[in-house]
Each structure stands twice: as structure tokens, then as C-alpha cells.
Amino acid sequence: MSAAEVIPIDRGRSSEEGQRDEWERRIADALAFLRRRLSGDFEVDEYGFDREVTERVLLAALRPLAEHWFRVEVRGVDNLPSEGGALVVSNHSGVLPVDALVTALVVHDNTGRFLRMLGADLVFRLPFVGELARKAGATLASVEDAERMLTAGELVGVWPEGFKGIGKPFADRYRLQRFGRGGFVASALRTGVPIIPCSVVGAEEIYPMVADLPVLARLLGLPYVPITPFFPWLGPLGLLPLPSKWLIEFGEPILTDDYDEHAADDPMLVFDLADQVRETIQQSLYALLMQRPSVFG
Amino acid sequence: MGRVVLVTGVSRYLGGLFASRLSGLPDVDTVIGIDLVPPKSDLGDVRFVRADIRNPIVGDVISDDDVDTIVHLGVVSSPVSVGGRASMKETNVIGTMQVLAAAQRAPSVRRLVVKSSTHVYGASAKDPAVFTEDTEPRRLPRSGYPKDCVEIEGYVRGFARRRSDVTVTMLRCASLIGPAVDTSLTRYLSLPVIPTVLGFDPRLQFCHVDDVLGSLERAVAAGVHGTFNIAGAGVLSLSQVVRRLGRPWVALPAALLPSIAAVVPQLRSADLSSDQVAFLSHGRTVDTTAAEKVLGYVSRFSTEEAFADFMAHRPTGPLTSDRLDAVEREAREVLGKVVHNVRR
Numbered sequence: 255m256s257a258a259e260v261i262p263i264d265r266g267r268s269s270e271e272g273q274r275d276e277w278e279r280r281i282a283d284a285l286a287f288l289r290r291r292l293s294g295d296f297e298v299d300e301y302g303f304d305r306e307v308t309e310r311v312l313l314a315a316l317r318p319l320a321e322h323w324f325r326v327e328v329r330g331v332d333n334l335p336s337e338g339g340a341l342v343v344s345n346h347s348g349v350l351p352v353d354a355l356v357t358a359l360v361v362h363d364n365t366g367r368f369l370r371m372l373g374a375d376l377v378f379r380l381p382f383v384g385e386l387a388r389k390a391g392a393t394l395a396s397v398e399d400a401e402r403m404l405t406a407g408e409l410v411g412v413w414p415e416g417f418k419g420i421g422k423p424f425a426d427r428y429r430l431q432r433f434g435r436g437g438f439v440a441s442a443l444r445t446g447v448p449i450i451p452c453s454v455v456g457a458e459e460i461y462p463m464v465a466d467l468p469v470l471a472r473l474l475g476l477p478y479v480p481i482t483p484f485f486p487w488l489g490p491l492g493l494l495p496l497p498s499k500w501l502i503e504f505g506e507p508i509l510t511d512d513y514d515e516h517a518a519d520d521p522m523l524v525f526d527l528a529d530q531v532r533e534t535i536q537q538s539l540y541a542l543l544m545q546r547p548s549v550f551g
Numbered sequence: 552m553g554r555v556v557l558v559t560g561v562s563r564y565l566g567g568l569f570a571s572r573l574s575g576l577p578d579v580d581t582v583i584g585i586d587l588v589p590p591k592s593d594l595g596d597v598r599f600v601r602a603d604i605r606n607p608i609v610g611d612v613i614s615d616d617d618v619d620t621i622v623h624l625g626v627v628s629s630p631v632s633v634g635g636r637a638s639m640k641e642t643n644v645i646g647t648m649q650v651l652a653a654a655q656r657a658p659s660v661r662r663l664v665v666k667s668s669t670h671v672y673g674a675s676a677k678d679p680a681v682f683t684e685d686t687e688p689r690r691l692p693r694s695g696y697p698k699d700c701v702e703i704e705g706y707v708r709g710f711a712r713r714r715s716d717v718t719v720t721m722l723r724c725a726s727l728i729g730p731a732v733d734t735s736l737t738r739y740l741s742l743p744v745i746p747t748v749l750g751f752d753p754r755l756q757f758c759h760v761d762d763v764l765g766s767l768e769r770a771v772a773a774g775v776h777g778t779f780n781i782a783g784a785g786v787l788s789l790s791q792v793v794r795r796l797g798r799p800w801v802a803l804p805a806a807l808l809p810s811i812a813a814v815v816p817q818l819r820s821a822d823l824s825s826d827q828v829a830f831l832s833h834g835r836t837v838d839t840t841a842a843e844k845v846l847g848y849v850s851r852f853s854t855e856e857a858f859a860d861f862m863a864h865r866p867t868g869p870l871t872s873d874r875l876d877a878v879e880r881e882a883r884e885v886l887g888k889v890v891h892n893v894r895r
Contacts, residue, residue: 277890282883289879293872294794300786300836301680302754378833379676381750381805388680388752398679398686402838 301370301399302388308368312390313359320356323497324456330504331364333450339404340507341442342369342411343531344452345430345539346419349480352495353420353457354413358390360502361409369411370403376477397441404445411452412438414528417477423466427458428543430536436528439510443518443527448507451531453538456500459549461485499551501542505534553580555659556771557618559604559650560625561594562586563632564731565666569624569764570597573771583616585609586625604646610653613660620662620771621654623647626703628668628696628727629735631820636695643699644706651710654717663719664770665707666763669756669780669837670697671723674830680754683838684723684778692826696735704778711776720770720846722763725782725837728857729760730864735822741865742821745793746811749802752790753834756782759852759860769848779846780837783854789831792858798868805832 287310290296298304320326334340344357351373358369371387372395378384393399395412403410413419418431442449465481485492508531510517517523556573560566561584574582574596584590584597585604602608604625612618625646630639647665654660670692672682677689692698704721711719726736739745758781766781793800803811805828812823823831842848852860 274890278887281886281890285879285883285886289875292794292870293797293875294791295872296791298754298786298788298791300754302752302786302788302834304788375677381748383750384676385750385752388754393680394676394678396679398683399681402679402681 298389301391301393301403303368303370303391304389305368308390309362312355312386313362316355316359317363320359320500323495324356324460324500326356326360326456326500326502328360328364328502328504330506331360333504333507334361334365334367334409335448335507336365336367337407339407339445339447340409340450341404341438341447342409342450342452342504343438343535344411344413345454345535346413346415347422347427347454348420348457348495349461349463349482351413351420352460353454354411355390356457356500357411357452357454357502361411365409367409370408371411372400372413374416397437400438400441401445404441404447414438421463421466421478421480424458424462424464428455428539430532430539433528433532436524439524439527439531440518442510443513443524446511448509448511449527449531450507451505451534451538453503453505453535453542454500455502455539455542455546456498459498460495462496496550498549499546501546503538503542505538508534553578554620555581555583555616555618556620556622557583557585557613557616558597558622558624559585559609559646560623560627561597561599562588562590563624563627564733565727565760565763566624567592567594568760569622569767571595572764572768573597573622576768576772578772581616583612583618585612604650605641607649607653609650610656613653613657617659618657619659620664621650621660622664622767622771623650624666624767625650626666626699629820629822630695639696640699643696644702647703647706651706655710655714660714660717662771662774663707663710663717664767665703665719665721666767667704667707667721667723667778668697668700669723669725669782669835670826670830671700671704672835672837673697673826674753674833674835676833678833678835681836681838682780684780684841690829694826695822695824697826718774718776720773720775721778722766722770723778723780723837724763724766725756725758725780725854727760727763728757728861730860732760732861735820735827737861739821739823740792740796740861742817743798743868745796745798745800746808746818746823747789747793747800747802748805748808748828748832751805751832752788753831754786754788754836755792755834755854756786756836757852757854757857757861758782758850759857762850762852762857765851766842766846766848769846773847775846777841777845779842779848780839781842781848781850782837782839783850783852783857784839785854786836787854787858789834794870795858795862795872796865796868797870797872797874799870 371392467479812818
């Protein structure tokens with residue numbers, strides 16, 4: 255058999271044809287996606303995590319916001335393990351949990367893993383919010399779910415400051431709040447997974463909360479009702495986050511597998527470790543702030 | 552000498568199936584079935600005793616025949632079949648108390664198997680996503696079948712303490728499903744238009760009727776003390792379930808759903824109480840590791856397979872996946888042509 259003859263191809267035509275193929279492929283892909291959604295032919299896990307919707311809709315919608323609006327810079331992604339359970343512990347700020355979503359996005363885009371976020375019960379009580387949170391891979395911040403996920407080798411994210419952190423006044427920005435009872439440390443100790451401190455700079459300025467309406471908040475069953483320079487004065491436009499410059503740093507993992515099996519029941523050790531994590535995040539917040547030229551830099 | 556098993560609730564679907572299945576087993580000598588009304592179908596070798604479990608006659612049956620195993624299936628999950636909530640509660644709670652009281656006095660009883668439900672975990676935003684047998688529910692069910700299950704479990708635990716020589720196995724089964732199963736959930740899923748809770752997509756787990764029977768049989772044979780979750784592996788969200796059925800749905804606010812259900816007669820059989828609405832908001836999944844490792848029962852049907860078996864025996868709605876496939880093909884062709892022309 256003779257060697258195959260090399261036929262020079264018409265370059266212009268082929269690229270046009272290639273483009274058409276590309277378009278056809280995209281249409282077919284989008285239609286198949288729609289058909290799967292409409293016929294219920296997709297998968298969710300026991301926590302309600304819908305990988306397809308998270309990747310193709312939620313993260314895809316978040317990406318331009320993170321890349322172009324907040325211009326997120328990420329440091330220390332090598333500290334995120336490529337496999338196995340780990341607990342990412344981060345500071346919390348910004349009135350709405352945009353910081354958690356952006357952290358999940360950068361974790362996914364840098365490691366291909368999904369950050370399984372632990373949220374307060376309020377999140378799961380609210381219609382739409384709770385549904386979306388579960389689809390995005392979140393679950394209730396409870397010992398049971400946290401340890402189940404960590405044991406299964408998931409990358410779990412926790413914001414121990416909770417509402418005290420995310421709902422703090424603008425004047426207290428970058429001042430870490432109390433870390434609750436340190437339950438996250440006990441869970442990491444019991445499951446023997448590393449704790450990865452994460453510091454987010456930039457989320458504090460997206461909705462600068464200058465005042466709170468505690469009476470209205472209590473009426474609505476919410477932890478706070480924020481007043482910002484733009485909300486509620488500008489109506490829905492006030493919901494647009496300010497384009498602050500974001501820096502996210504993942505710190506060196508704090509290993510927990512050297513401790514003995516009773517370590518999680520030792521409150522002194524748990525508090526010490528929680529303090530160590532808190533101090534690490536606080537110091538790297540100060541360092542990151544020094545590196546940021548200006549709030550909108 | 553073979554065993555003598557007493558099965559309560561044999562005139563009901565599950566009880567009848569299980570009693571006739573037991574009577575076919577080689578090491579079971581006698582199966583005595585007890586119920587208030589005669590069984591509708593032939594139960595084979597099962598000896599039927601017509602008696603009300605709510606009165607002490609059940610004790611005579613146990614002592615006359617030296618019953619060694621009691622399988623308590625005389626619990627009803629829906630008020631529709633017994634004529635109202637009051638008589639349902641009486642059958643469930645008083646009936647269980649009488650059976651347990653009779654069993655306590657009978658020295659021949661060695662094993663007790665009770666079918667409960669994962670409804671005992673309730674459903675709320677404060678609960679973890681996955682329940683193990685030890686998880687303390689944050690909000691206990693307050694009405695209907697779920698509440699009966701909680702009370703029945705309480706009495707069974709009390710019995711286990713008083714008769715520590717009896718092996719007590721309690722099976723918490725996820726939502727029962729199968730071709731001929733009739734529960735409030737299967738009636739809900741058979742509605743022509745399915746009302747869902749606005750802004751929520753609960754996680755559901757099903758337990759195929761074969762697995763309920765299989766796990767009960769395993770519990771009778773194994774004699775393992777404890778409480779076990781029984782459910783098909785995996786999860787389906789309600790949105791998946793509704794779309795697979797191909798039926799239209801309408802999302803209604805959680806606060807309005809019980810009142811709407813009370814007014815619309817078609818919805819009454821679906822039993823949309825506030826507990827059921829909480830379940831249809833938050834859903835629930837259970838861990839079945841204990842059933843697999845300790846009891847030694849692995850469910851044959853996954854949640855998805857159990858649901859598929861249910862679906863295969865029901866009429867599907869207008870949005871079947873065949874039609875969607877056809878629409879997809881059509882749309883791909885049309886859009887392909889559009890792109891082709893635009894490019895040219």
C-alpha cells in the first residue's frame with residue numbers, strides 16, 4: 255500500500271467549516287443539557303449537590319463577576335490538596351455571602367474540586383436560597399454533615415465567624431470576630447483532616463454596612479437588615495456590589511492527624527487550635543491589605 | 552422444631568405479602584396472621600385469625616400457639632383506608648400497645664420485629680442532610696403517621712427495656728414505593744398536576760416494597776437487636792421525580808399549601824399536612840451503613856431503580872423523555888440550518 259498522499263487543504267474554507275462545526279457542537283451540547291434538565295436525567299448527591307448546574311450555570315455566572323468586577327488574585331493554591339478531605343476555614347464579610355461563592359469558584363478553577371460549603375440553618379430555611387445552596391453543594395453547618403463530608407474525602411469550607419462576621423459594621427472591617435465554640439476544629443481533629451486557613455481581602459467593601467435595622471430584622475427573622483450608602487436608597491441598583499479589588503490567600507495547612515483520638519474532647523486543645531487558625535488568618539489579612547494598592551486598586 | 556411467627560396487619564398490602572412470603576420459608580413451621588378484616592387475597596399456608604389487635608385477644612393467640620416471633624405490621628400510614636384519623640391513631644398506637652403488652656406476658660416470645668419509618672426524623676432546615684440511626688431530630692413530627700411512628704418507637708423501646716431477653720429489631724424504612732403500593736406519597740405523585748413547595752427542592756429516598764419485605768425477612772432470620780434505616784441507595788430530588796413522570800407541576804408557597812390542599816378535593820388523598828409540607832420542602836436522606844454491616848441487609852433496588860419500577864406501572868404525563876428527544880432532534884436540525892445560513 256502506498257503512503258497516504260498529503261493533500262494541502264484550503265485554509266480559509268476549513269476554518270470556516272470548523273467554526274460551523276463548533277457552532278453545531280455547541281448547539282447540540284446546549285440542547286442536550288436542556289433535555290437532561292427537563293427530563294430529570296441528571297444526578298444529585300445525598301446533600302442535594304447538582305454538579306451539572308453548579309458547573310454550567312452557577313460557577314459560569316459567577317466567573318465574570320470574580321474575574322472582571324472584583325479582579326480576584328489568588329495566592330497559595332498549592333496549599334489546597336488535590337485529593338482527600340480538608341477543611342478550608344475562612345474569614346467572612348460583605349453582608350451577602352459573596353465571599354463564600356467566590357472562594358468556591360477559585361477553588362474549583364484552580365484545583366477542579368468543589369468546595370462543599372457549610373451554611374447556617376437560615377440559609378436552608380429561606381426559599382430559593384436554600385434550594386440554590388444545596389444545588390451548589392452546601393449543607394447545614396452541623397457536626398453530622400461536616401464529619402460525614404470530611405470522612406468521604408470532600409473539601410469542606412467553613413466560615414466560623416458566621417453572622418457576626420458577615421454582618422459586622424463597615425467600621426470593623428478586617429477585624430476577625432469570635433470563632434464560636436471551635437466546633438470546626440473538633441470535627442477536623444475527629445476526622446484527621448488538615449485545616450487550611452483562607453484569607454479574603456476585598457469582600458468587606460462590596461456592601462459597606464453603615465447601619466443596621468435590628469427591629470426590622472427581628473420582625474423578618476433575619477440576623478440583620480443592612481443600610482449601605484446605596485441600599486435601600488437606590489433600590490435594586492443598591493444591590494450591585496462595589497468593584498473592590500480582591501485578594502484571596504490559602505495558607506499553609508495545619509495538620510491534625512498527629513493528635514490522639516481523644517484530642518477532640520479536650521476543650522483546651524480545641525480552643526488553642528481555633529485561636530491559632532484565627533491568628534493566622536488575621537495576620538495574613540493585614541499582610542494582604544498592605545499589598546493592595548487601594549480598595550479599588 | 553420450626554418457628555411460629557405471628558404477623559399483625561395481614562389484611563393490608565404489606566402484611567399480606569410478608570405473611571405469605573414467610574410461610575414459604577423452610578425453618579418457619581407456622582405463620583399466624585391477625586387482622587380485623589379477612590384478607591382480600593389468598594395467603595396460602597398462613598393461618599388467619601380474625602381479631603382486633605386493640606383488645607387483649609391477641610395475648611391468647613400468642614400463648615395458645617407458643618409464638619416465638621412477632622412481626623408487627625399492623626400500622627397504617629394513611630387515614631383514608633381506616634375511616635379517619637381518630638381510628639387510624641387508635642389502630643396504630645393502642646394496637647401497638649396491646650400487641651406489646653401481650654408479648655410482654657408471653658414467655659415464648661424471643662423476637663420482635665417492628666416496621667417503622669424514616670418519618671420519625673421529621674424534616675427541617677435545622678436538621679443535617681443525612682440521618683444515621685443515632686441522629687437526634689431537631690424538630691419532631693407533630694401530626695399524623697410520622698407522629699404515630701415516633702410514639703410506636705417509644706413503646707417498642709420501653710418493651711425492649713422490660714423484656715431484655717427478647718431480640719427487638721426496628722426497621723425505619725424510607726418512603727415505600729412499588730408498582731402496587733398505595734401511600735400518601737404515591738397518591739401525591741399520581742396527581743395530574745403536582746403541587747410543589749415554592750423555592751424548595753426536597754431530596755427523596757425510596758424503599759422498594761421488595762426491600763421492605765427482604766429486610767423484614769432478614770430481621771426475622773437474623774435476630775439482630777437494634778434500629779436500622781432501610782432505603783434504596785442514592786437520592787432523587789422532587790424536581791427530578793416530577794420531570795421523570797413527565798407531569799406538569801405548580802409551585803405554591805409553603806404557608807398556603809396545607810390550606811389549598813384542604814380546599815381542593817383532589818389533593819385530600821395526598822395528605823398535605825404541615826409535616827408533609829416540611830418533608831416536601833427539606834426532604835431527608837438516611838445512612839444505611841448499619842443495615843448493611845450489622846443487620847446484613849443490602850437493598851436490592853436503588854432509589855432510582857425503585858422509582859423507575861413505580862413509574863413503569865403508572866401512566867406518564869405529556870412531557871415524556873421520548874417526546875423531549877424528538878423535540879431535541881428537531882431543534883438541533885432547525886438551529887443547525889439557521890447557523891448554516893447565517894454563516895453563508
